[in-house]
């Protein structure tokens with residue numbers, strides 16, 4: 406479960422949140438929706454401890470997000486960003502970089518589920534379209550042994566059919582807590598809970 410209580414965030418003179426409270430239940434898909442600039446990505450960055458609010462509490466699986474706990478909290482999370490820039494050439498190298506117990510079979514299964522051919526695993530990221538790269542990275546995130554998966558604008562580069570594949574894959578992630586940020590109506594409708602900002 407992820408809990409925000411009385412969170413206040415601003416960037417210089419720009420106030421993003423004055424008193425934000427919500428929770429994302431364990432084992433469900435919660436979608437953060439709202440217009441561009443409302444603060445969806447900032448919430449995902451705060452959960453990871455990359456952006457720190459001025460006020461308020463954030464709890465991840467009961468652990469308070471503070472400098473002492475940030476490492477333990479990050480070890481529970483997988484994050485698929487909106488703009489993907491990877492320091493490796495392809496999926497195989499990404500597995501080596503992550504260096505964790507990661508099932509290549511599960512990655513392949515997720516890649517197939519998302520309508521991509523299995524050669525995407527070895528194909529250079531530079532030769533992939535934005536939508537292909539985004540789906541491969543999401544396939545990795547869902548294969549990682551992490552309880553919580555954060556997806557920032559997961560449908561941004563996807564066509565309608567690919568969105569359907571992704572919705573089905575995410576719906577099948579029993580036990581994982583998924584928090585996404587999106588303004589795609591089809592995606593929002595597929596979530597268990599919606600937080601409108």
Ligand SMILES: Nc1ncnc2c1ncn2[C@@H]1O[C@H](COP(=O)(O)OP(=O)(O)OP(=O)(O)O)[C@@H](O)[C@H]1O
Pocket residue numbers: 416419421439440441442443444445446447448586
């Ligand atoms: N590092 C930063 N420095 C200054 N302002 C920032 C920074 N990050 C975000 N902001 C501002 O905070 C507000 C919220 O941005 P954020 O990216 O969280 O919105 P969003 O809802 O995810 O938008 P989008 O749907 O366009 O991705 C915006 O006004 C943005 O300009």
